[in-house]
Amino acid sequence: MKLIILNDYDQASEWAAKYIRNKILQFSPGPNKYFTLGLPTGSTPLGCYKKLIEYYKNGDLSFQYVKTFNMDEYVGLPRDHPESYHSFMWNNFFKHIDIKAENTHILDGNTADLQAECESFEKKITAAGGIQLFVGGIGPDGHIAFNEPGSSLVSRTRVKTLAKDTIMANARFFDGDLSKVPTMALTVGVGTVMDAKEVMILITGAHKAFALYKAIEEGVNHMWTVSAFQQHPQTIFVCDEDATLELRVKTVKYFKGMMHVHNKLVESPPSEPKKN
Amino acid sequence: MPSNKSVSDAPITQFINCRILRDNELQREDLWVREGRILDPEKLFFDEQGYADKRVDCEGSIIAPGFIDVQINGGYGIDFSQASEDVSDGVSFVAKKILEHGVTSFCPTLVTSPPEVYHKVLPQVKVHDGGPHGAGVLGFHLEGPFISAEKKGAHPEKYLRTFKSGGLEHLMEVYGSLDDVAIVTLAPELPGSQSVVRELSQRGITVSLGEHRVLLLVSESVSVQPGRFHALSNPSVSAVVQFHHRDPGIVGLLTSDGIPAGRAVYYGMIADGIHTNPAALRIAHRAHPSGLVLVTDAITAMGLPPGRHTLGQQVIEIQGLHAYVAGTKTLSGSIATMDMCVRHFKQASGCSVQEALEAASLHPAQLLGISPKKGKLDYGSDADLVLLDEGLHVKATYISGEEVWRKGQ
Numbered sequence: 001m002k003l004i005i006l007n008d009y010d011q012a013s014e015w016a017a018k019y020i021r022n023k024i025l026q027f028s029p030g031p032n033k034y035f036t037l038g039l040p041t042g043s044t045p046l047g048c049y050k051k052l053i054e055y056y057k058n059g060d061l062s063f064q065y066v067k068t069f070n071m072d073e074y075v076g077l078p079r080d081h082p083e084s085y086h087s088f089m090w091n092n093f094f095k096h097i098d099i100k101a102e103n104t105h106i107l108d109g110n111t112a113d114l115q116a117e118c119e120s121f122e123k124k125i126t127a128a129g130g131i132q133l134f135v136g137g138i139g140p141d142g143h144i145a146f147n148e149p150g151s152s153l154v155s156r157t158r159v160k161t162l163a164k165d166t167i168m169a170n171a172r173f174f175d176g177d178l179s180k181v182p183t184m185a186l187t188v189g190v191g192t193v194m195d196a197k198e199v200m201i202l203i204t205g206a207h208k209a210f211a212l213y214k215a216i217e218e219g220v221n222h223m224w225t226v227s228a229f230q231q232h233p234q235t236i237f238v239c240d241e242d243a244t245l246e247l248r249v250k251t252v253k254y255f256k257g258m259m260h261v262h263n264k265l266v267e268s269p270p271s272e273p274k275k276n
Numbered sequence: 277m278p279s280n281k282s283v284s285d286a287p288i289t290q291f292i293n294c295r296i297l298r299d300n301e302l303q304r305e306d307l308w309v310r311e312g313r314i315l316d317p318e319k320l321f322f323d324e325q326g327y328a329d330k331r332v333d334c335e336g337s338i339i340a341p342g343f344i345d346v347q348i349n350g351g352y353g354i355d356f357s358q359a360s361e362d363v364s365d366g367v368s369f370v371a372k373k374i375l376e377h378g379v380t381s382f383c384p385t386l387v388t389s390p391p392e393v394y395h396k397v398l399p400q401v402k403v404h405d406g407g408p409h410g411a412g413v414l415g416f417h418l419e420g421p422f423i424s425a426e427k428k429g430a431h432p433e434k435y436l437r438t439f440k441s442g443g444l445e446h447l448m449e450v451y452g453s454l455d456d457v458a459i460v461t462l463a464p465e466l467p468g469s470q471s472v473v474r475e476l477s478q479r480g481i482t483v484s485l486g487e488h489r490v491l492l493l494v495s496e497s498v499s500v501q502p503g504r505f506h507a508l509s510n511p512s513v514s515a516v517v518q519f520h521h522r523d524p525g526i527v528g529l530l531t532s533d534g535i536p537a538g539r540a541v542y543y544g545m546i547a548d549g550i551h552t553n554p555a556a557l558r559i560a561h562r563a564h565p566s567g568l569v570l571v572t573d574a575i576t577a578m579g580l581p582p583g584r585h586t587l588g589q590q591v592i593e594i595q596g597l598h599a600y601v602a603g604t605k606t607l608s609g610s611i612a613t614m615d616m617c618v619r620h621f622k623q624a625s626g627c628s629v630q631e632a633l634e635a636a637s638l639h640p641a642q643l644l645g646i647s648p649k650k651g652k653l654d655y656g657s658d659a660d661l662v663l664l665d666e667g668l669h670v671k672a673t674y675i676s677g678e679e680v681w682r683k684g685q
Binding site: 079080087090091094095100102 | 306316317318319321322324325326327
């Protein structure tokens with residue numbers, strides 16, 4: 001794993017966005033070669049999305065040949081509800097960039113046959129050639145997507161009932177009213193994310209510190225599903241200082257010492273003459 | 277980028293680099309239009325996987341719903357109350373010109389006149405949509421003759437009337453037809469007015485309780501008790517709203533708790549800097565901001581260049597924003613344009629840009645009961661737009677998503 005530690009939320013967001021930008025540019029996507037990106041929702045990735053939008057607006061990055069697959073969506077929440085993940089992605093990302101609607105994929109929590117929807121989503125990922133880079137976050141209980149504690153580490157896209165912790169964490173988006181928060185969601189499985197070529201987890205804030213500790217300094221455990229990525233060949237955790245508060249000083253020092261090497265991954269790409 | 281639409285083949289326009297008036301605030305959002313209406317881009321994206329055919333770069337402009345003028349008596353030498361053969365041409369001429377002021381819909385207003393005038397003029401103009409030919413006509417505003425003599429202002433006294441028995445039928449005799457009438461201004465203290473108000477409201481006509489200069493516009497029937505509304509002070513040039521502690525008059529109505537729930541009270545104000553004292557504007561705005569409707573009450577001389585003009589029986593002299601009876605210092609009416617009123621209102625009342633714009637768009641639309649189709653930039657609203665710069669000067673006007681006027685062209 002690479003553990004990237006930045007001073008604060010803004011710097012962590014920027015580092016992550018630059019990394020994604022560079023990955024896409026290095027891949028050189030085209031009409032027959034799409035870059036596939038897995039995407040999260042929530043407050044953690046907002047800063048990263050803002051930066052990516054900035055790079056698009058500057059002309060440094062295009063999403064014309066990028067396909068996206070979101071991790072999850074609530075069940076039973078109308079698609080145009082302001083708290084649906086469709087709304088989140090539209091307002092915070094899609095409407096600001098040049099991505100084509102048919103290249104975005106978000107699970108539909110309002111279909112009649114949820115199981116079929118999940119299977120179809122897995123097939124779409126396969127048809128797109130698998131996911132190049134899956135970006136995710138971590139819940140306070142160490143979950144990735146909605147893979148709550150106890151989820152199988154080889155799980156696939158499926159319907160999940162949300163844990164109390166998660167419902168409480170989400171209540172702030174529903175006027176603090178627990179009864180308004182959806183209780184079920186469709187989510188990619190731990191196994192689905194493990195299939196990606198590379199996984200990047202964004203973790204910021206002191207309230208995530210314990211989960212980060214459990215995820216990388218303790219063993220692989222289905223109670224802290226992010227720990228599964230210890231067994232992925234290409235995982236990168238991008239955090240701010242606060243998120244490292246529960247880690248051993250030795251771990252933090254080791255990875256901070258590597259920053260000069262890791263920072264090469266986010267250097268601005270050499271400027272090319274713009275094609276006409 | 278090519279569009280790929282499953283619901284409609286009609287072209288989609290996206291206004292970018294703009295601030296739009298929506299949900300009572302200026303938001304930094306793009307505005308999408310298809311088939312003359314505001315489009316929901318999120319639905320377009322997810323349901324139809326569609327995108328814009330055309331992008332209009334607004335260069336930072338403000339986009340507001342097109343202004344709606346519910347009280348305008350004429351302009352550019354044309355007097356709507358003149359019983360001529362070509363009223364329709366006159367209305368169309370003014371309709372085209374006021375696009376320059378950001379007005380996309382209006383109510384041609386007739387002052388107190390004898391029945392012959394109404395019978396001749398009313399049938400010549402129908403309610404119709406706006407377009408490149410000019411602003412849309414929402415219906416006539418009939419100001420009089422059922423207003424009281426004490427408050428007649430500039431209305432010719434000999435044509436004032438009271439309601440004879442049989443209220444509405446008498447009204448119909450005078451006017452001839454109510455088919456294309458949007459607003460009727462009458463005096464509530466006239467005996468028999470109550471039933472008339474009720475019947476007009478049932479026909480969907482907005483009833484305005486007339487005090488010349490400061491109109492009180494009431495949507496749907498409010499129970500009107502004679503004696504409840506008293507005279508404003510003499511409606512002279514700077515209309516001072518008289519407020520007596522035992523008789524609050526119009527100001528009292530604005531803040532009354534006697535208004536039934538679900539009813540709204542609107543009041544028109546001419547914010548040309550001349551006909552309404554800035555203090556009166558401020559008081560009214562603070563007392564009841566959501567009811568303030570900006571009107572021009574423009575007379576025939578509006579839009580004409582400075583100097584002397586012979587209009588009908590009168591000779592008018594225009595100096596700046598003042599229109600005097602020639603050779604005197606008596607004002608003959610207001611000649612400010614709607615965008616001037618918006619700017620002046622903002623400056624005099626100290627209100628926000630959003631409030632100033634709503635007073636000329638949202639509130640008149642609500643008054644007439646045509647919101648949210650008009651007066652708003654909600655998804656599904658008509659795409660009647662005015663593009664303004666920071667100082668609220670009109671840069672371009674659109675009706676049903678089509679550009680109908682642009683500054684400099």
